[in-house]
Amino acid sequence: DTAVSQTPKYLVTQMGNDKSIKCEQNLGHDTMYWYKQDSKKFLKIMFSYNNKELIINETVPNRFSPKSPDKAHLNLHINSLELGDSAVYFCASSQVVGAGGLGFGTQYFGPGTRLLVL
Amino acid sequence: RKEVEQDPGPFNVPEGATVAFNCTYSNSASQSFFWYRQDCRKEPKLLMSVYSSGNEDGRFTAQLNRASQYISLLIRDSKLSDSATYLCVVTLYGGATNKLIFGTGTLLAVQP
Numbered sequence: 001d002t003a004v005s006q007t008p009k010y011l012v013t014q015m016g017n018d019k020s021i022k023c024e025q026n027l028g029h030d031t032m033y034w035y036k037q038d039s040k041k042f043l044k045i046m047f048s049y050n051n052k053e054l055i056i057n058e059t060v061p062n063r064f065s066p067k068s069p070d071k072a073h074l075n076l077h078i079n080s081l082e083l084g085d086s087a088v089y090f091c092a093s094s095q096v097v098g099a100g101g102l103g104f105g106t107q108y109f110g111p112g113t114r115l116l117v118l
Numbered sequence: 119r120k121e122v123e124q125d126p127g128p129f130n131v132p133e134g135a136t137v138a139f140n141c142t143y144s145n146s147a148s149q150s151f152f153w154y155r156q157d158c159r160k161e162p163k164l165l166m167s168v169y170s171s172g173n174e175d176g177r178f179t180a181q182l183n184r185a186s187q188y189i190s191l192l193i194r195d196s197k198l199s200d201s202a203t204y205l206c207v208v209t210l211y212g213g214a215t216n217k218l219i220f221g222t223g224t225l226l227a228v229q230p
Contacts, residue, residue, distance in 0.1 A: 040222065041222060042220075042222050043205065045220075055216070104150075104209050104218045106152075107162070107164065107218075109161035110161060111160070112160075
């Protein structure tokens with residue numbers, strides 16, 4: 001009965017490869033996110049989807065492409081992996097709150113995917 | 119200047135001590151504030167929201183100072199299990215730009 005799950009937990013791959021990380025939430029939330037946490041532990045939002053629509057797209061190389069087949073899933077595909085992509089990638093979900101549905105709501109994070117690019 | 123800044127620590131304190139962390143934010147239009155906790159090699163989890171009037175949850179007290187643009191977290195009677203990284207989070211809403219910004223975290227190590 002995991003709330004936010006990600007697969008795989010660990011990913012070791014060579015530079016130049018293409019890889020995907022999957023995320024699923026069973027909390028009934030309408031918004032999902034991808035975050036990157038680098039070696040200095042800095043956690044930065046990459047993308048956010050609300051009801052399958054992209055609402056936040058931070059300055060991220062276009063080698064990163066999120067895809068939300070439905071409200072409960074948000075996958076991240078990375079093309080042509082580079083050494084600098086090595087990090088922990090967290091998926092999260094929340095219920096939008098507040099007037100106009102702008103509030104981010106409490107972020108519920110998945111366990112993270114540790115990506116190492118060699 | 120970073121949008122959200124925290125002292126990275128580590129704060130090494132004995133069990134039972136009181137410890138306080140500060141977090142400063144650069145945008146005066148920031149609207150919501152939170153403290154998250156992240157254990158080593160785990161995901162962040164919400165610790166508490168921070169309200170303008172200040173709020174308390176057991177041994178934890180959070181305060182907001184809008185004039186000086188900082189939030190604080192006070193932990194009383196520290197336990198070994200409080201050892202973790204504490205992340206300050208700020209949200210900002212404005213037209214097409216909605217931001218959720220995490221600080222780099224303050225590491226707390228409670229010693230027996």
